[in-house]
Amino acid sequence: MNRTASLIAIHLFGCLTFLALPYIFVEDGFSKLSELAYNPHEQRNLLSYLLTIAFFYTNYFILIPRFFFGKNYVIYGLSVLACFFVIEQTLAGVNRRGIMPPPRSQPPPEWMEQRPPFEMGNRSPMPPTGFPRPGSQQPGLPPEISQTFFLFLIGFLLSLAIRVNNRWRETEREKLNTELSYLKAQINPHFLFNTLNSIYSLALEQSDRTAEAITRLSSLMRYVIQDAAVKQVPLAKEFEYISHYVALQKLRLDETVQIDFSITGSPNGQQIAPLILISFIENAFKYGVNPSEDSLIQIGLTIHESELHCHVFNKKVRISQDTVTTSGIGLTNTKSRLALVYSNRHRLQISNQPNDFTVDLYLTLT
DSSP states (O other): OOOHHHHHHHHHHHHHHHHHHHHHHHHTGGGGGGGGGHHHHHHHHHHHHHHHHHHHHHHIIIIIIITTTTTHOOOHHHHHHHHHHHHHHHHHHHHHHSSSSOOTOOOOOOHHHTOOOOBBTBOOOOOOOSSTTOOOOOSSSSSHHHHHHHHHHHHHHHHHHHHHHHHHHHHHHHHHHHHHHHHHOOOOOOHHHHHHHHHHHHTTOOOOOOHHHHHHHHHHHHHHTTTSSSSSEEEEHHHHHHHHHHHHHHHHHHHHHEEEEEEOOOTTTTTEEETSSSSHEEEEEEEEOTTTOEEEEEEEEETTEEEEEEEEEEEOOOOHHHHHHHHHHHHHHHHHHHHHHHSSEEEEEEOOOOEEEEEEEEEOOO
């Protein structure tokens, strides 16, 4: 079942449940459905729920997008009041004449059959109409108007809350797509420049590794530009991308840096958000490499059933105020992506020590 069909089914179920509410919580409530043909009260009750549903969708699809989100709050408020007036006048008309005339064979109400004959000096009690007697009107709105206002308020608040929540989710989704696009566009230019220089040096030496380096770089670029355009990618492809990235870093750095990289476990068809891991790995190479010092970078990717553990460690060999600030921004953006994509399915542990930096990320992929 596609997303559109699922939404239609959910809305139909919600509407039917809402219409059944006045009959579910009343003893023998569904038996009152047989009175719809002649009972104005039941007719008005059903119509009030139908009009509430109609207002819900009018407010959801027309008034809120056009006026509320357009910041025309005065017009929006007047439109809502106009809808309430139309609903109230429609229901008032039902009170006066009903929706359907009573059938000819319908017997008179029970109170008319049991009414004793009128005798002078002995007034019969008034029929139980269900309306207050003259002079005994209770303070406040009449029950019919109170019910109409209550249902109208439910439709108004529910449609507004759902629409605003959906708008917020769309905004967050756009923000996520923007961040992903930014990640794709920010492939470290220094990394590309240095990698191309390394490939150029290999070409001058006529090294056998030249073709391999070009292939790895082209695979990396193809993944970032084409394959990572979707919300989820195969975990095997993400691992392959990281492997190409680490291999090119080894090629660029040669033997000046000790790099321990390992992948444990099998992806087994698992899916993952693209480029969700690379920021931590880029961070390690950016701030953990210095030819004049002993540099160590450890990267471990472990998959066990549906849980992925990403471990990244680097010694701090480049520490400056600019470095700390830039690194903080990158980690903040990555945390935001994790919060959006893996809301309650991730655990991030960061250890920022004076001499080293460690990241342990645990992701539940399904």
